[in-house]
Amino acid sequence: MPIKDTSVTETHIDVDGFSVRVKIEGEGPSVVILHGAGGISDAPGIKLLADGYRTFAIETPGFGESAFNGSSDSFRSLAATVSAVIDQLEIGDHSVVGTGVGARLALWHAIDAGEHVESIVLVSPAAILLDGVRAPTIPPSLLLRSVSTGQSSPIGLTSPTTAAQEEQIIKRIFGAGRDSELEKEMSTLDIPTLVLFGDEDYLIPPATGRLYREIMPKSFYILVHKAGPLIAHERPEAFASVVTDFLEWRDQFVYGHKTKVLNP
Amino acid sequence: MKASFFSIGTYRNSVKIKGWPTAPAQWDREAGREAMEFTLEQYARADEVGFDWVSFSEHHYMPLLLQPNPMVMAAAVSQVVKRAKIALLGPIVSMSNPIRIAEEIAMVDGLSGGRVITLFLRSGGFEYATYTENLSESRERTQEASLLIKRALSEPQPFGWEGRQFSYRTVSIWPQMVQEAPPFYYSGNSVESAEFAAKNKFGLACSFFPPEFLGQIVSHYKAEADRAGWKPTRDQLVYRGLCVLGDTDKEAQEMAKAFTNRNNDDDETPVGQAFGNLQFVGSPSTVVEQLREIHEAGFGVADVLLVGKMREHQSVLRAIDLFAAEVLPEIRKFDEPAKKLLEV
Numbered sequence: 001m002p003i004k005d006t007s008v009t010e011t012h013i014d015v016d017g018f019s020v021r022v023k024i025e026g027e028g029p030s031v032v033i034l035h036g037a038g039g040i041s042d043a044p045g046i047k048l049l050a051d052g053y054r055t056f057a058i059e060t061p062g063f064g065e066s067a068f069n070g071s072s073d074s075f076r077s078l079a080a081t082v083s084a085v086i087d088q089l090e091i092g093d094h095s096v097v098g099t100g101v102g103a104r105l106a107l108w109h110a111i112d113a114g115e116h117v118e119s120i121v122l123v124s125p126a127a128i129l130l131d132g133v134r135a136p137t138i139p140p141s142l143l144l145r146s147v148s149t150g151q152s153s154p155i156g157l158t159s160p161t162t163a164a165q166e167e168q169i170i171k172r173i174f175g176a177g178r179d180s181e182l183e184k185e186m187s188t189l190d191i192p193t194l195v196l197f198g199d200e201d202y203l204i205p206p207a208t209g210r211l212y213r214e215i216m217p218k219s220f221y222i223l224v225h226k227a228g229p230l231i232a233h234e235r236p237e238a239f240a241s242v243v244t245d246f247l248e249w250r251d252q253f254v255y256g257h258k259t260k261v262l263n264p
Numbered sequence: 265m266k267a268s269f270f271s272i273g274t275y276r277n278s279v280k281i282k283g284w285p286t287a288p289a290q291w292d293r294e295a296g297r298e299a300m301e302f303t304l305e306q307y308a309r310a311d312e313v314g315f316d317w318v319s320f321s322e323h324h325y326m327p328l329l330l331q332p333n334p335m336v337m338a339a340a341v342s343q344v345v346k347r348a349k350i351a352l353l354g355p356i357v358s359m360s361n362p363i364r365i366a367e368e369i370a371m372v373d374g375l376s377g378g379r380v381i382t383l384f385l386r387s388g389g390f391e392y393a394t395y396t397e398n399l400s401e402s403r404e405r406t407q408e409a410s411l412l413i414k415r416a417l418s419e420p421q422p423f424g425w426e427g428r429q430f431s432y433r434t435v436s437i438w439p440q441m442v443q444e445a446p447p448f449y450y451s452g453n454s455v456e457s458a459e460f461a462a463k464n465k466f467g468l469a470c471s472f473f474p475p476e477f478l479g480q481i482v483s484h485y486k487a488e489a490d491r492a493g494w495k496p497t498r499d500q501l502v503y504r505g506l507c508v509l510g511d512t513d514k515e516a517q518e519m520a521k522a523f524t525n526r527n528n529d530d531d532e533t534p535v536g537q538a539f540g541n542l543q544f545v546g547s548p549s550t551v552v553e554q555l556r557e558i559h560e561a562g563f564g565v566a567d568v569l570l571v572g573k574m575r576e577h578q579s580v581l582r583a584i585d586l587f588a589a590e591v592l593p594e595i596r597k598f599d600e601p602a603k604k605l606l607e608v
Contacts, residue, residue, distance in 0.1 A: 220433070220434070223424065225428060
């Protein structure tokens with residue numbers, strides 16, 4: 001699945017005292033991308049989504065290249081800021097893809113302002129953490145394993161300064177243990193939700209995916225084989241294949257929609 | 265040391281083998297019906313006389329071994345073998361739908377009251393032509409299928425799998441296993457396979473290699489298991505070999521000739537034996553010593569293909585009885601010094 005060149009535009013939206021950067025790419029149904037560690041992702045898997053969708057990558061205040069965020073006091077309030085950005089962009093009906101801590105934002109956005117949310121994709125999500133698992137702090141780099149060679153090399157996610165800034169806000173608003181308020185709301189969410197974990201995720205145990213399946217009535221839990229916490233980097237084609245299938249077919253994506261006729 | 269019996273059946277009809285596959289035109293209905301009956305009888309006898317496991321394996325398009333689907337045979341055998349473990353050694357997991365294999369393993373486990381042991385077999389050669397599979401991807405497919413099957417048999421919630429070789433959007437196996445912790449093994453005929461087995465805490469099964477080649481694989485497997493933080497037990501090392509057992513060495517060597525002659529166009533022996541190499545040949549005392557070498561290489565289970573004189577049914581039954589009477593008691597003693605040391 002080659003990555004096509006698509007034009008990228010960048011804009012800033014003023015909301016809640018923040019100037020929020022948004023990268024817009026591709027044509028097609030709208031997909032809001034909420035990043036995880038390090039800010040807006042340049043992962044090839046994310047880039048592939050722009051091949052058939054109009055993607056809006058929103059930089060969460062306090063993350064990535066944005067300024068220090070000392071005012072948001074919870075993920076729910078941060079998600080309200082994100083929802084306001086989406087509202088100002090006049091996106092209308094859309095799906096939302098949230099990675100890591102961005103998954104928490106995606107869920108709060110769908111819970112509190114979800115009238116236009118058609119489907120949710122949670123990638124290596126940090127919305128539910130098993131007992132004993134810390135909130136994922138954000139290292140400046142992670143080891144990226146090559147599936148074809150099996151070799152690992154570091155991939156820079158962000159600068160040490162940004163990582164320290166992100167860690168500060170996460171510590172402040174993440175809270176300790178599981179978020180019972182969020183989980184209660186998740187259990188009533190009537191939006192098809194796809195949960196992706198790499199089967200070699202060493203930051204959040206992939207078995208956490210079972211909890212989403214248990215809690216959320218319309219959720220699907222998929223393991224991406226030979227991927228760690230950077231699925232969209234490590235298995236971009238697999239990531240794009242399963243996500244675009246889900247965006248198109250939602251709960252019907254469990255059926256095959258490609259013909260099996262070999263030679264007409 | 266434990267013993268496992270693997271029946272390659274007795275298809276008594278003469279078949280002219282001209283390479284692979286064997287033409288179905290040579291199929292003899294009565295011989296085929298009889299072969300299935302004999303196979304069940306041989307497995308039942310092995311169980312009665314004390315073999316610890318009975319085993320199965322997948323082979324296609326030839327009369328030598330009539331088990332293209334070991335699960336079907338194992339399901340039938342589970343009803344006549346009441347005590348021994350049902351060892352699926354195994355399905356060629358790269359060639360079939362892994363989810364279907366997981367479902368079949370669980371069914372056989374239920375049918376046998378929780379006695380199933382499973383080897384994720386890679387196999388090779390002609391087998392891959394059966395379903396037009398790509399031999400060059402067999403290692404990766406086998407590894408991925410193994411992990412997927414194990415997960416399918418243990419995952420408590422419906423899940424999907426987006427692999428490099430397999431993709432399933434929803435997996436939720438019913439029935440699940442009767443056993444709480446079913447034992448899994450992996451093909452171990454290379455150091456790479458041994459490494460994968462160790463990393464994933466699978467037992468290791470080697471087949472047909474001479475003892476001198478086994479040492480390297482076993483020591484690599486143990487070292488990698490150590491790195492992965494666990495220690496395999498002897499029961500987690502299985503060796504499969506062909507065995508021609510006679511009352512005397514001379515008798516066994518005479519019988520062995522039928523199996524070591526390569527087939528040619530004129531071969532009209534029963535099903536054209538083409539084993540080439542036999543791992544265990546001799547009288548009971550000779551076979552005990554041959555098995556001792558395997559035990560000393562680290563293996564705790566000997567999976568023997570007892571072939572008997574020309575694979576005739578009565579001869580196979582006789583070999584089973586002889587093995588149970590004179591070999592089994594001796595190889596069981598192999599572990600005694602270690603047990604006594606442990607008791608001290």
